[in-house]
Amino acid sequence: xxxxxxxxxxxxxxxxxxxxxxxxxxxxxxxxxxxxxxxxxxxxxxxxxxxxxxxxxxxxxxxxxxxxxxxxxxxxxxxxxxxxxxxxxxxxxxxxxxxxxxxxxxxxxxxxxxxxxxxxxxxxxxxxxxxxxxxxxxxxxxxxxxxxxxxxxxxxxxxxxxxxxxxxxxxxxxxxxxxxxxxxxxx
Ligand code: HEC
Numbered sequence: 001x002x003x004x005x006x007x008x009x010x011x012x013x014x015x016x017x018x019x020x021x022x023x024x025x026x027x028x029x030x031x032x033x034x035x036x037x038x039x040x041x042x043x044x045x046x047x048x049x050x051x052x053x054x055x056x057x058x059x060x061x062x063x064x065x066x067x068x069x070x071x072x073x074x075x076x077x078x079x080x081x082x083x084x085x086x087x088x089x090x091x092x093x094x095x096x097x098x099x100x101x102x103x104x105x106x107x108x109x110x111x112x113x114x115x116x117x118x119x120x121x122x123x124x125x126x127x128x129x130x131x132x133x134x135x136x137x138x139x140x141x142x143x144x145x146x147x148x149x150x151x152x153x154x155x156x157x158x159x160x161x162x163x164x165x166x167x168x169x170x171x172x173x174x175x176x177x178x179x180x181x182x183x184x185x186x187x
Pocket of ligand 1: 104107108109110111112122126127128129130136137145148149153154155156157159171175
């Protein structure tokens with residue numbers, strides 16, 4: 001049986017040979033597949049595909065799972081069309097209202113205020129948003145509200161990149177409760 005110190009010496013000798021810094025040759029590669037990727041790298045040229053690149057566009061007409069395409073632009077006319085065509089997929093229940101409220105408090109409250117009166121803490125620094133109890137916002141169909149959050153409106157920016165579509169609908173549900181339970185006199 002080999003003495004343990006001989007084994008240690010052989011391992012150290014092998015390791016130092018593998019890393020000789022001045023040698024023009026590569027060290028011995030143990031399991032090269034681990035270091036060198038067998039598949040083509042995402043941005044590498046590719047001799048197999050027709051256009052010579054590895055990362056391909058999705059096939060025309062396909063959509064990612066769970067993604068609902070919206071065929072609107074950010075114009076006022078499309079905001080009104082969204083009001084006619086889009087409907088909140090969530091029922092008004094204590095759960096959905098509670099979820100919408102948390103999202104509203106995260107994304108909208110800073111400007112629109114706790115009760116949607118347009119008096120959030122940021123207001124001296126940004127233009128005064130309209131109260132949700134105003135005639136214009138109260139008469140917006142839910143789909144129009146969804147369009148405002150998705151594409152922005154006037155000086156209000158789009159929130160589509162921060163808030164996924166169903167979360168936007170949950171916010172619409174909560175804004176519904178803010179704008180309808182308030183009598184006009186409280187503006
Ligand atoms: C950075 C501040 C800011 C945030 C955050 C913000 N808004 Fe606004 N919002 C505004 C301003 C300013 C206006 C007025 C825009 C105008 O008329 O030019 C506005 C307008 C609106 C309107 C009326 C749009 C119209 O066409 O009359 C609605 C509805 C609205 N916001 C909902 C929301 C909701 C819901 C959220 C959260 C997802 C939100 N806003 C987040 C600043 C903000």
